[in-house]
Amino acid sequence: SEATPDIRKGLVGVYADESAVSKVMPETNSLTYRGYAVQDLCEESNFEEVAYLLWHGELPNAAQLAAFQAEERANRALSPALLRVLREFPADAHPMDAIRTAVSFMGMEDAETADISDAAQRRKALRLLAKIPAAVAAANRLSKGLEPIAPDASLPFCENFFHMVFGKVPQKEVIKSFDVSMILYAEHTFNASTYTTRLVTSSMSDIHSAITAGIGSLKGPLHGGANEAVMHMLSEIPSPEAAEAWLRERFDHKALVMGFGHRVYKSGDSRVPTMKKYAEIMAEVVGDTRWMNTSAVLARVMLEEKKIHPNLDFPAGPAYFLMGFDIPLFTPIFVCSRITGWAAHVFEQGADNRLIRPLSFYVGPEQRAVPPMSTRG
Numbered sequence: 073s074e075a076t077p078d079i080r081k082g083l084v085g086v087y088a089d090e091s092a093v094s095k096v097m098p099e100t101n102s103l104t105y106r107g108y109a110v111q112d113l114c115e116e117s118n119f120e121e122v123a124y125l126l127w128h129g130e131l132p133n134a135a136q137l138a139a140f141q142a143e144e145r146a147n148r149a150l151s152p153a154l155l156r157v158l159r160e161f162p163a164d165a166h167p168m169d170a171i172r173t174a175v176s177f178m179g180m181e182d183a184e185t186a187d188i189s190d191a192a193q194r195r196k197a198l199r200l201l202a203k204i205p206a207a208v209a210a211a212n213r214l215s216k217g218l219e220p221i222a223p224d225a226s227l228p229f230c231e232n233f234f235h236m237v238f239g240k241v242p243q244k245e246v247i248k249s250f251d252v253s254m255i256l257y258a259e260h261t262f263n264a265s266t267y268t269t270r271l272v273t274s275s276m277s278d279i280h281s282a283i284t285a286g287i288g289s290l291k292g293p294l295h296g297g298a299n300e301a302v303m304h305m306l307s308e309i310p311s312p313e314a315a316e317a318w319l320r321e322r323f324d325h326k327a328l329v330m331g332f333g334h335r336v337y338k339s340g341d342s343r344v345p346t347m348k349k350y351a352e353i354m355a356e357v358v359g360d361t362r363w364m365n366t367s368a369v370l371a372r373v374m375l376e377e378k379k380i381h382p383n384l385d386f387p388a389g390p391a392y393f394l395m396g397f398d399i400p401l402f403t404p405i406f407v408c409s410r411i412t413g414w415a416a417h418v419f420e421q422g423a424d425n426r427l428i429r430p431l432s433f434y435v436g437p438e439q440r441a442v443p444p445m446s447t448r449g
């Protein structure tokens with residue numbers, strides 16, 4: 073039989089392409105978007121500027137930002153048809169299934185779906201950036217028997233999302249924590265969902281198909297779904313004092329601890345210190361330190377016992393809980409941010425495309441003749 077080739081299950085350590093969008097540096101535990109450190113972007117800019125940066129390669133000046141904001145605000149409204157479709161969703165549908173289906177429907181009604189030129193893909197990406205939060209918020213309210221709240225073009229991106237979900241805009245510390253989470257979630261090289269969007273784009277399919285597929289990938293608890301799983305886990309632990317025993321009991325069952333570990337970072341996720349800082353600010357604002365105290369115990373024990381560090385989903389979960397979002401909304405919020413990174417990669421894949429098609433090494437039965445039905449055992 074032929075020699076076994078070098079198979080890289082999970083594509084571990086495989087460089088599949090070049091990319092200019094972002095750089096993860098495990099050796100220095102850092103991450104840059106188009107050359108800018110994410111920590112600096114969190115302090116010196118906001119999510120709208122970062123969306124522009126990821127798509128255009130440069131931070132916007134005041135005029136460019138104003139034009140980008142105006143374009144985004146003008147595209148937030150959902151069509152009456154989509155609102156009717158959202159009303160048909162099962163009330164117990166998972167919000168990731170809801171936004172996956174809503175994006176797929178947006179593709180059906182977008183006049184430019186068939187046009188995969190760079191200019192058209194960019195116009196469609198902006199419509200997705202503007203409409204995904206409105207669809208996430210509307211589906212969430214409908215699932216609770218509440219009427220959707222229409223997007224408000226007078227509000228900035230983050231304020232508008234809170235207004236559509238809760239009917240009000242929270243204090244600036246909450247908006248800042250949310251904005252920081254959106255910057256940190258925006259982009260992360262060839263993670264599973266991003267590579268999914270590139271793979272779909274590589275066959276010359278359209279951006280709505282690519283993003284629908286990306287949402288499907290992000291939903292998994294090994295990836296974006298972890299931020300929801302983290303909060304379910306924290307909610308199971310009665311108190312910070314009970315956390316160590318709870319965790320050790322899980323060690324006995326070799327269970328995965330959600331919110332920990334990473335394929336690329338091996339000495340901690342560069343985004344965690346910033347997200348942790350803003351999760352602690354949320355704990356102060358709300359006056360509820362239970363979740364961050366429990367988290368601190370889990371992080372200590374995981375490091376001591378397994379040498380495994382938290383990833384971004386670990387502090388993001390409690391931060392979103394403290395902001396008041398339903399736990400199943402946590403990963404759809406990740407979608408509202410990651411649409412920026414996904415689209416940047418769709419543009420890049422489309423600009424220098426090569427169909428993505430790896431090989432499989434066959435280990436099934438040797439070739440054999442087809443037996444007539446009468447002789448089949």
Ligand code: SDX
Nearest residue numbers: 260263293294295296298328329330331332333334335383
């Ligand atoms: C995100 O790729 C990205 O960039 C993703 C992301 C992004 O921005 O797009 O950063 C967002 O998805 C973060 C990851 C969120 N997922 C989770 O928190 C789920 C829990 N994490 C694990 O499933 C795991 O750490 C992965 C999936 C994140 C990484 O898996 P790898 O690289 O395949 O690592 P591995 O499974 O080979 O783990 C190595 C060892 C294993 O032990 P052994 O089988 O060798 O004895 O470490 C153990 C694992 O069992 N391990 C864990 C663990 N993570 C790794 N053990 C317990 N709990 C964990 N969380």
